[in-house]
Amino acid sequence: MSSTGTHEPPGVTLPAWLAGPETVRGLSQDALAGLAERIRQFLIDKVCSTGGHLGPNLGVIELTLALHRVFDSPRDVLLFDTGHQAYVHKILTGRQDDFDTLRQSGGLSGYPSRAESGHDVIENSHASTSLSYADGLAKAFAVRQEHDRRVVAIVGDGALTGGMCWEALNNIGGAPDRPVIIVLNDNGRSYSPTVGGVSAHLGELAGLAGSPRTHLRSYTYDTDRSLFESLGLSYLGPFDGHDTLAMERALRRAAALRHPVVVHMVTTKGRGYQPAEDDEEDCLHTVSVVDPQTGRPRSASKPTWTSVFGHEIGEIGAERDDVVCITAAMPHPTGLTTFAARFPDRVFDVGIAEQHAVTSAAGLATGGLHPVVALYSTFLSRAFDQVLMDVALHRLPVTFVLDRAGVTGPDGPSHHGMWDSSILPVVPGLRLAAPRDPSRLRELLREAIDVTDGPTVLRYPKATAGADIAAVYRVGECDILRESTEGEVMLVAVGPLAEPCLSAADELAGDGVPVTVVDPRWIAPVSPDLVSLARDHRLVLAVEDTTATGALGARLGQALTASGSSTRAATFALPPRFLPHASRNQILQAHGLDAAGIATTVLKRLGREWQTTIEPTEEVPT
Ligand SMILES: Cc1ncc(C[n+]2csc(CCOP(=O)(O)OP(=O)(O)O)c2C)c(N)n1
Ligand SMILES: CC(=O)[C@@H](O)[C@H](O)COP(=O)(O)O
Numbered sequence: 001m002s003s004t005g006t007h008e009p010p011g012v013t014l015p016a017w018l019a020g021p022e023t024v025r026g027l028s029q030d031a032l033a034g035l036a037e038r039i040r041q042f043l044i045d046k047v048c049s050t051g052g053h054l055g056p057n058l059g060v061i062e063l064t065l066a067l068h069r070v071f072d073s074p075r076d077v078l079l080f081d082t083g084h085q086a087y088v089h090k091i092l093t094g095r096q097d098d099f100d101t102l103r104q105s106g107g108l109s110g111y112p113s114r115a116e117s118g119h120d121v122i123e124n125s126h127a128s129t130s131l132s133y134a135d136g137l138a139k140a141f142a143v144r145q146e147h148d149r150r151v152v153a154i155v156g157d158g159a160l161t162g163g164m165c166w167e168a169l170n171n172i173g174g175a176p177d178r179p180v181i182i183v184l185n186d187n188g189r190s191y192s193p194t195v196g197g198v199s200a201h202l203g204e205l206a207g208l209a210g211s212p213r214t215h216l217r218s219y220t221y222d223t224d225r226s227l228f229e230s231l232g233l234s235y236l237g238p239f240d241g242h243d244t245l246a247m248e249r250a251l252r253r254a255a256a257l258r259h260p261v262v263v264h265m266v267t268t269k270g271r272g273y274q275p276a277e278d279d280e281e282d283c284l285h286t287v288s289v290v291d292p293q294t295g296r297p298r299s300a301s302k303p304t305w306t307s308v309f310g311h312e313i314g315e316i317g318a319e320r321d322d323v324v325c326i327t328a329a330m331p332h333p334t335g336l337t338t339f340a341a342r343f344p345d346r347v348f349d350v351g352i353a354e355q356h357a358v359t360s361a362a363g364l365a366t367g368g369l370h371p372v373v374a375l376y377s378t379f380l381s382r383a384f385d386q387v388l389m390d391v392a393l394h395r396l397p398v399t400f401v402l403d404r405a406g407v408t409g410p411d412g413p414s415h416h417g418m419w420d421s422s423i424l425p426v427v428p429g430l431r432l433a434a435p436r437d438p439s440r441l442r443e444l445l446r447e448a449i450d451v452t453d454g455p456t457v458l459r460y461p462k463a464t465a466g467a468d469i470a471a472v473y474r475v476g477e478c479d480i481l482r483e484s485t486e487g488e489v490m491l492v493a494v495g496p497l498a499e500p501c502l503s504a505a506d507e508l509a510g511d512g513v514p515v516t517v518v519d520p521r522w523i524a525p526v527s528p529d530l531v532s533l534a535r536d537h538r539l540v541l542a543v544e545d546t547t548a549t550g551a552l553g554a555r556l557g558q559a560l561t562a563s564g565s566s567t568r569a570a571t572f573a574l575p576p577r578f579l580p581h582a583s584r585n586q587i588l589q590a591h592g593l594d595a596a597g598i599a600t601t602v603l604k605r606l607g608r609e610w611q612t613t614i615e616p617t618e619e620v621p622t
């Protein structure tokens with residue numbers, strides 16, 4: 001019985017015989033259509049219960065069936081770009097029974113996973129990589145003389161706005177005898193409608209420039225040259241991406257060419273599920289646990305770090321007409337919707353193109369503006385050189401706002417934003433801040449946009465934004481959140497981990513261990529005030545939601561040693577390895593970054609094996 005008193009329909013099941021790709025190759029067209037519809041209902045039922053990428057996967061049901069009927073995975077290699085649209089591929093490769101565990105600790109990954117299946121290749125969820133993998137695999141098969149193996153990349157129109165795709169196309173098009181089959185899944189959207197000249201060109205090819213590609217113009221590719229043909233590839237299409245038979249014929253034609261080829265499939269994101277098709281924002285790109293009747297969350301969401309940023313940048317935009325914003329195809333997920341609505345001429349969506357976003361921001365700053373580049377932490381990694389050389393070398397005032405910093409959770413190892421705090425501090429002149437609460441986010445954002453001689457960075461997690469935590473007093477840039485006069489232990493609380501650090505300090509005080517808790521606010525470069533505060537303590541532990549390698553604790557230890565201090569400083573952070581998916585709190589607890597774990601670690605570091613009275617929660621596989 002559901003909370004609304006109605007009877008929830010029994011879970012949708014799939015035929016038990018659907019155990020591998022070979023099981024769909026003999027189906028009649030009618031049976032295929034029936035199976036596609038059952039898969040559609042299965043996805044709606046399961047993903048509304050677990051959360052995940054609903055819209056993208058509903059749009060590739062018929063396409064994935066056609067792929068597995070024409071190609072012989074895993075001998076032929078199917079490469080899913082970004083990988084968020086590989087649920088149907090997982091169903092067709094024997095994993096239908098695991099969907100109740102989707103994106104959960106120890107359960108099915110939301111992306112391809114080599115550990116799950118030999119049919120899976122690209123694990124990372126970072127867009128625009130599939131064509132480069134395809135280029136490399138095609139070269140490998142040529143060198144190894146495995147000429148019967150086909151390389152098939154499935155790339156979205158959004159991913160195709162990423163620069164790596166064009167670097168790969170340059171190579172693929174330059175090798176006419178090295179076949180690569182590129183299946184373009186064109187639904188006209190990234191999250192929002194895909195932007196730029198590439199999208200407009202695809203719209204022309206599909207016959208409907210600039211609008212959702214729901215109908216096809218008859219297009220004979222011989223008459224007009226597509227961009228792809230200009231690069232040396234063949235182009236087939238456009239085809240109806242929901243007509244399995246038409247796509248099978250197209251894919252067989254493509255394979256028979258024995259030449260690099262783009263097969264243009266026009267699909268509808270969220271196909272067959274009205275709440276997704278009607279969702280203007282992003283066609284239910286990613287859903288939390290939602291009501292399958294409406295596609296909407298069952299309970300109201302609480303203010304998040306993203307929403308705090310989104311409101312404040314809107315206020316700043318009204319005060320500072322030199323502030324402009326850049327997004328890499330993610331205006332809503334990064335909180336820029338309000339700013340875009342209020343200042344439509346001062347927000348730029350550059351497509352899934354983070355490297356370009358950063359250097360375009362350098363151009364904006366050179367032109368006298370103060371750009372704010374809003375990205376997910378994990379995606380900034382691919383634009384490190386642009387931050388270092390195009391922004392910092394020129395001492396340009398660009399502010400980066402990194403959402404999803406630290407442990408993200410269900411999206412797994414390629415999404416945890418656990419590298420920025422170690423990579424960015426090597427950039428000369430760059431200043432990195434980690435707000436502990438909404439008030440500090442607003443305060444630090446304003447401090448950042450007031451910096452005129454170099455890059456500034458803010459980082460915060462994918463989480464609800466907790467209550468404000470007042471400082472007892474401030475020393476330079478550092479906030480003293482709790483003071484102990486005995487100078488035994490100092491916790492350096494980085495960002496939102498201030499809250500568990502204070503809880504741990506309360507527990508330790510009860511164990512007779514006095515603890516000072518300091519929030520540095522700016523975590524790079526290391527503040528002299530922080531070094532001075534640390535020198536007055538015997539043990540200093542920096543508690544950080546990031547990889548331990550090169551984190552603040554390590555840099556603080558270096559500074560203390562350089563100052564001749566005997567104070568021991570250490571980092572207490574995540575292990576320097578890829579962490580599998582689970583919830584954010586499960587992962588933080590599993591690595592001791594909750595109050596119980598922090599208290600226990602302090603006692604161990606002090607050589608006192610006392611157990612705290614806070615019971616650590618259950619262990620989860622890490
Ligand atoms: C480098 C990078 N930047 C941003 C993202 C976030 N992201 C995930 S899916 C997506 C949109 C992908 O659009 P498309 O390739 O057209 O696939 P669709 O969802 O339409 O099937 C974006 C921007 C990402 N995964 N990788
Ligand atoms: C595949 C991808 O990169 C995004 O769709 C991501 O999964 C979204 O993450 P959030 O749900 O945290 O916005």
Ligand SMILES: [Mg+2]
Pocket residue numbers: 156157158159185186187188189190
């Ligand atoms: Mg798309």
